[in-house]
Amino acid sequence: MTQQTETQDTKAESNTSKRIVGVVFAVVEVILAFRLIFKGLGANPNSGFVRAIYGVTQFLVSIFEGIFSRGTTAGAETTAIFEPATLIVMVVIGLIAWGVLRLMTPHTGTRVERTETTGHDVQEK
Numbered sequence: 001m002t003q004q005t006e007t008q009d010t011k012a013e014s015n016t017s018k019r020i021v022g023v024v025f026a027v028v029e030v031i032l033a034f035r036l037i038f039k040g041l042g043a044n045p046n047s048g049f050v051r052a053i054y055g056v057t058q059f060l061v062s063i064f065e066g067i068f069s070r071g072t073t074a075g076a077e078t079t080a081i082f083e084p085a086t087l088i089v090m091v092v093i094g095l096i097a098w099g100v101l102r103l104m105t106p107h108t109g110t111r112v113e114r115t116e117t118t119g120h121d122v123q124e125k
Helices: 016-041 048-064 084-104
Strands: 002-009 071-074 079-082 111-118
Touching (some): 016 048, 016 084, 048 084
Antiparallel strands (some): 002 111, 071 079
């Protein structure tokens, strides 16, 4: 009787969908960071780029507005606004991204073992 055992360790393959999802979440985080910086520095809301950033992020930030009050400081030319809602949505989006990417991570180091038995015993009397 002959017995053969073959063992293979499989490696995780590159996952393009995981990269795409990671980039999408990163872009959302960067846009929210722009909003936080622009509000904090008192950027002109009539500027096209600033208006676009505020418009794109308003839906996400409005969900968390009212949890904490805004802090404002009036300067000579601008009014700086600290929005805690923007920080909260950044943390929430980060946690959602971590969870989604964690669920998309394939199991690594899978071990496959195959045993094959061939032949038979012949007994003579």
